[in-house]
Amino acid sequence: MNFFLEVLIGGLLSGLMYALVALGFVMIYKASGVFNFAQGAMVYLAALSVVGCMEKGAPLWLAIILAFVIMTLFGIATEKFVLRKLVNQPPIALFMATIGLAFFIEGLAPMVFGSEPRALELGIVDEPIPWILDNWNMVISKFDLVAAGVAAVLVATLALFFQYTRVGRALRAVADDHQAALSIGIPLQHIWAIVWGVAGFVALVAGMMWGARNGVQFALTFTALKALPVLILGGFTSVPGAIVGGLIIGASEKLAEIYIPPVMQDMFGGNFGGIEGWFPYVLALLFLLVRPEGLFGEKHIDRV
Amino acid sequence: MLYREAGQFKTTYAADQQVFPIRQDRIGIIALLVVAFVGVPLFASEYWFSAILIPFLIFALAALGLNVLTGYAGQLSLGSAAFMAVGAYAAYNFQLRVEGIPILVSFICAGLTAAGVGILFGLPSLRIKGFYLAVATLAAQFFIVWCLTKFPWLSNNSSSGVISTQRLIIFGYELTTPVEKYLLVLSIVVVLAMAAKNLVRSATGRAWMAVRDMDVAASVIGIKLMPTKLLAFAVSSFYCGVAGALYAFCYLGSVEPDGFSLDMSFKILFMIIIGGVGSIMGSFLGAAFILLLPIFLDVALPFVADLFGLPFSSATVSHIQITVFGALIMFFLIVEPHGLARLWQIAKEKLRLWPFPH
Numbered sequence: 181m182n183f184f185l186e187v188l189i190g191g192l193l194s195g196l197m198y199a200l201v202a203l204g205f206v207m208i209y210k211a212s213g214v215f216n217f218a219q220g221a222m223v224y225l226a227a228l229s230v231v232g233c234m235e236k237g238a239p240l241w242l243a244i245i246l247a248f249v250i251m252t253l254f255g256i257a258t259e260k261f262v263l264r265k266l267v268n269q270p271p272i273a274l275f276m277a278t279i280g281l282a283f284f285i286e287g288l289a290p291m292v293f294g295s296e297p298r299a300l301e302l303g304i305v306d307e308p309i310p311w312i313l314d315n316w317n318m319v320i321s322k323f324d325l326v327a328a329g330v331a332a333v334l335v336a337t338l339a340l341f342f343q344y345t346r347v348g349r350a351l352r353a354v355a356d357d358h359q360a361a362l363s364i365g366i367p368l369q370h371i372w373a374i375v376w377g378v379a380g381f382v383a384l385v386a387g388m389m390w391g392a393r394n395g396v397q398f399a400l401t402f403t404a405l406k407a408l409p410v411l412i413l414g415g416f417t418s419v420p421g422a423i424v425g426g427l428i429i430g431a432s433e434k435l436a437e438i439y440i441p442p443v444m445q446d447m448f449g450g451n452f453g454g455i456e457g458w459f460p461y462v463l464a465l466l467f468l469l470v471r472p473e474g475l476f477g478e479k480h481i482d483r484v
Numbered sequence: 485m486l487y488r489e490a491g492q493f494k495t496t497y498a499a500d501q502q503v504f505p506i507r508q509d510r511i512g513i514i515a516l517l518v519v520a521f522v523g524v525p526l527f528a529s530e531y532w533f534s535a536i537l538i539p540f541l542i543f544a545l546a547a548l549g550l551n552v553l554t555g556y557a558g559q560l561s562l563g564s565a566a567f568m569a570v571g572a573y574a575a576y577n578f579q580l581r582v583e584g585i586p587i588l589v590s591f592i593c594a595g596l597t598a599a600g601v602g603i604l605f606g607l608p609s610l611r612i613k614g615f616y617l618a619v620a621t622l623a624a625q626f627f628i629v630w631c632l633t634k635f636p637w638l639s640n641n642s643s644s645g646v647i648s649t650q651r652l653i654i655f656g657y658e659l660t661t662p663v664e665k666y667l668l669v670l671s672i673v674v675v676l677a678m679a680a681k682n683l684v685r686s687a688t689g690r691a692w693m694a695v696r697d698m699d700v701a702a703s704v705i706g707i708k709l710m711p712t713k714l715l716a717f718a719v720s721s722f723y724c725g726v727a728g729a730l731y732a733f734c735y736l737g738s739v740e741p742d743g744f745s746l747d748m749s750f751k752i753l754f755m756i757i758i759g760g761v762g763s764i765m766g767s768f769l770g771a772a773f774i775l776l777l778p779i780f781l782d783v784a785l786p787f788v789a790d791l792f793g794l795p796f797s798s799a800t801v802s803h804i805q806i807t808v809f810g811a812l813i814m815f816f817l818i819v820e821p822h823g824l825a826r827l828w829q830i831a832k833e834k835l836r837l838w839p840f841p842h
Contacts, residue, residue: 215615265818272560275615276757277817279750283810291803405622405746412619451634458630461623465608468620472611482700 186319187434193324195430196331197393200386201407202414202422203334204379209416210355211375213271214263217278220404221285222380226251227387227396231300232293240302244384251384255376264369286401297397302388327389334385335423338378342419347374355417409460413467415477424475429460487835503681520670525663533662534735536775541666541673542730544771547755548680548764549723554753555762556684557716558696559609559617563624564724564752569744570598570628571725572647572732573638579650580640587652591672591729598725599718601628606717610710613699625746632741639741648738665734672730676723681764683719692716693762758816760825769824777812781805 201223208216229250233243258281266274308319342348353361354371362368387396390403414425436459441452473479487508494500504510528537550564575594578585585593605624609617632638632645639645652659652668659665683689691712694702703709732739751774759770785801820826 215618262814262818266821269817269821271614272554272761273757273817273821275560275618276753277814279754280810280813280817283806283813285810287803287805287807287810291800291807295799295803408619408622412616416615448635454630454634458623458626461620461626465612465620465623468612468616469608472613472616474616482698 184435187438188431189320190324191431191434192427193321193328193430194434195410195426195428196328196423197324197386197389197426198403198406198410198430199423199426200327200331200334200382200389201403202410202426203338203419204382204386205404205407205411206414206416206419206422207338207379207382208375210419211351212263212354212372213274213358214278215271215275215416216379217275217404218258218282218285219379219383219407220401221282221289222251222254222383223387223390223403224398224400225254225285225289225387226380226384227300227391227400228289228293230384230388231298231391231396235294235298244388247384248381251380252377255380256373259369259372259376263372282401282404286398290398295398297395300388300391300396302392323393327393330385330389331423331426334382335419338382338419341378347371351375406460409464412474413464415474417478418474418476421474421476429463432463433460486838487832503678503685517674520674521667525667530662533666536779538662538666538669538735539731540771540775541669542727542735543752543755543775544768545673545676545730546724546727546752547759547767547771548677549720549727550752551756551759551761551763551767552680552684552692552723553716553720555756555760555766556689556696557692557713557720558699559606559713559716560615561621561720562618562746562749562753563605563621563628564720565744565746565748566625566628567598567602567721567724568728568731568748569632569739569741570601570721571595571728572739572744573632573741574598574725575729575733576647576649577638577640587650587654587733591726591733594729595722595725598728599722602717602721602724603714606714606721609713609717622746625749629741629744644740645742646738646740647732649733652733669730669734672726676726677764677768680719680723684764688712688715696762754813756823758813758823760823763823763825765828766823766825769828773824777809778805781808 201219204219204222205216208214208219226247229247230240230243233246234240238246262277262281263274266277307322309322309325342352350361350366350371351374353364353366354368358368361371386403387400390400394400410422410425410429412425413428414421414423433456437453437456440455440459444452468474471477487506489506489508492507494505499505504513524537546564546568549567550561553559553561571594574597575590578590578593579587582590601624605621608620612620636642636645639647652665654668659668684692691702691707694705694707695709695712695716699709699713702712728744736743755770755774756767757770758773759768760766782805785804789801816823
């Protein structure tokens with residue numbers, strides 16, 4: 181039972197890490213209807229900028245600020261030079277453009293900051309919390325807990341930002357209906373620039389967390405693949421959906437990895453590890469069969 | 485002037501409904517086939533066959549398959565490489581386990597196996613739409629590759645799922661040289677491309693396009709969504725499956741499941757986007773573009789580096805390659821979102837008048 185709980189909690193905490201990446205997708209999809217495949221690459225770029233600036237001698241806080249500036253500029257440039265030119269194109273064209281963007285970043289970022297894997301020190305150690313280890317005999321990583329806290333703070337901030345600020349209201353209006361928002365005088369292009377800036381910020385937080393955990397390396401771009409099932413499970417347009425989806429995916433994935441392979445081994449023989457790679461997708465797929473718009477997604481009504 | 489259909493009168497229904505109603509098209513296609521079947525084998529070198537022409541044809545076939553699904557039936561799929569893997573491994577297993585099965589039959593069976601798997605993973609499309617479906621097809625991508633790695637039976641107990649394909653024997657004659665393999669691939673691709681061309685202008689193709697444009701409207705006018713969508717998945721996977729079998733047997737000779745990665749799926753998707761979504765010819769143009777671009781960059785980059793006296797390390801070169809690739813994709817989408825096929829159409833419009841101004 182203890183072991184089950186340990187796996188469960190570990191899964192929930194790592195699910196929040198996935199949710200961090202998924203949030204970036206949600207931000208952009210909500211505001212501009214673009215399915216931004218480059219989010220994983222942006223996470224990579226953000227983490228690389230932090231590490232790159234630190235290597236040039238900047239302290240951590242300055243590196244973070246510089247990385248934030250880079251991400252914001254980058255987001256604005258993307259909006260200006262790519263997406264604005266593709267207004268009114270079918271969603272698939274925009275989606276393809278973001279895949280192109282992902283390639284662009286994956287090539288450019290290591291050219292500027294170097295491609296060798298590096299560690300990112302945030303001052304949080306990835307070790308079990310002694311108090312829990314002693315009392316309940318469970319290994320819960322301190323780092324995971326901090327990451328979960330960061331995710332929670334980020335979501336709360338974003339939710340408040342969306343709900344109570346002028347810009348947040350404008351963002352919601354744009355998400356609801358581009359044309360209506362435009363007609364009441366909301367500057368669409370500024371809003372999109374802001375959204376890309378915010379997505380860059382989310383990518384920065386995710387990049388620092390993932391970078392500190394696994395090292396800053398090319399594999400960071402694959403975090404996007406982890407975030408996708410979270411995204412469709414929670415719904416493309418919902419911030420809380422990303423969190424709940426992340427929790428479900430994280431927990432079930434870890435449990436599946438522990439409990440399914442032995443069963444399959446008994447049935448077929450051989451080694452069946454690595455279920456993590458596809459299990460979240462199949463889970464999300466089965467879930468979508470019941471609720472095609474995800475947990476919190478807006479219900480889609482077709483009109484002929 | 486060169487491409488004017490004036491004066492070509494159709495006097496029978498058959499003449500009016502043929503695949504290429506315009507004489508210039510027919511001449512062009514025949515000329516192209518003659519060049520491909522006779523001209524190219526006479527002049528191309530071995531490198532050209534094994535490194536460029538064969539993969540071009542194979543990827544064009546896969547792109548054609550994806551184009552049926554995405555371009556005609558409107559279902560975005562990110563798992564085409566997985567269906568190619570199914571085709572490759574199915575062909576291998578048919579050859580291995582069925583005594584004396586002709587290679588072409590096992591290719592067809594491989595396609596049918598892929599079609600079956602495609603139908604299975606197409607089932608969610610009945611309820612899920614748009615990007616949700618696209619992400620859901622990633623399940624196929626990861627699940628199939630995982631299965632091929634983990635179930636030793638599928639790869640005849642080889643370590644990490646690597647298979648080496650059997651010999652290519654057709655009617656007792658063994659194909660060994662790249663030229664022979666090229667001709668085999670070319671014949672299969674031509675037959676399947678013609679079939680696709682005919683399929684998309686049939687009632688089935690029209691039903692697909694109606695579903696693509698709006699599936700609710702299509703079902704209101706009496707198109708049954710389930711068979712239509714699943715047929716699109718089946719046909720698409722069949723093409724990808726045959727392409728995968730050819731990829732293993734005629735191109736690489738030895739494949740592993742991880743070779744059919746998500747990157748490859750994206751590559752095929754790029755091909756149809758660059759070539760033209762919803763165009764048979766676009767699949768070929770896109771495949772040529774996507775395959776030739778890295779080769780071109782490989783040649784061009786060191787040249788540029790020499791020109792400016794920049795010392796590029798090989799890592800930098802590969803990074804520049806990725807960057808330029810991504811930038812070109814975005815550039816292309818911005819300049820011509822309808823792909824190369826659209827450029828060809830515009831060129832044809834121009835050719836109606838050219839070289840005279842009126």
